[in-house]
Amino acid sequence: MEHIVQDAGTEGFAEFTETLKNRWPDRPGYRRLMVSEADRGMYDAINKGLQKGSGEFCAYLNCDEQYLPGALRKARESFQRHPKAEILFGGFLVVDSHGHLVTAQKPVDLFWPHVATSHLANFSCATFFRRSMLHQTQAWFDAGFRSVGDAAWMVARLRQKVSTKRLDGFHAIFTEQAENQGLQKAGMEEAKEFLRRMPTWVRWGGPLWRWRHRLKKFIMGRYQRVQVSYALFQEGGTHQRVFFPETVVSPIWKSRLDL
Secondary structure: OEEEEEEOOOOOHHHHHHHHHHHOOOEOOEEEEEEEOOOOOHHHHHHHHHHHOOOOEEOOOOOOEEEOOOHHHHHHHHHHHOOOOOEEEEEEEEEOOOOOEEEEEOOOOOOHHHHHHOOOOOOHHHEEEEHHHHHHOOOOOOOOOOOOHHHHHHHHHHHOOOOEEEEEEEEEEEEOOOOOHHHOHHHHHHHHHHHHOOOHHHHHOHHHHHHHHHHHHHHOOOOOOEEEEEEEEEOOEEEEEEEEEEEEEOOOOHHHOOO
């Protein structure tokens, strides 16, 4: 496993690097690389990190996300069972800043006009992909985006008809905060600009694509309440996960009802 931390110049990063060098030393089967350098934004940083790696399977996390125990092993095993799959979509949990469950989102089949006109229903924190796809289709992220680059990346992959598979279960946690970039005014304006680049028939069909998405979710049983327990790392407590017992939660994300 390779663990690459790509930083843009955070104060204290050198000291943080030394701390992790002692806590998570390199060992057979594990490589950690921590780099602090200027970039042109989040998606440029993601590209830089991916280009420094060599692993067969890839994924990335932003600072408000984390994996659930066993996520990477399950993703690797699924890729091995499905050698033609290029991208895997897993389910993800959404928690508030205190770690309390907000919603649980199971993976769904994506339809690119819906992603282009509404949202990316499968979050990047639970998305895994093959390195070979990056090079064969030049599937790098558009560094010109600041907030919607993951949606633009997925639209491009779906239009290329890249093979995808759903990964059963929940594999990552997304922390909902007011500071999430996609909820900021700049993020919403960028989403509108991205939509303006789409063909006219895609833009005008927005309501239809949304109803199609909702109907597909209903048929797949994605609107049923689920019962989950989970363990996560909380700020200041990176040595051990905090366990949260089983909770029944709605799959309807009230602050983002269209999911």
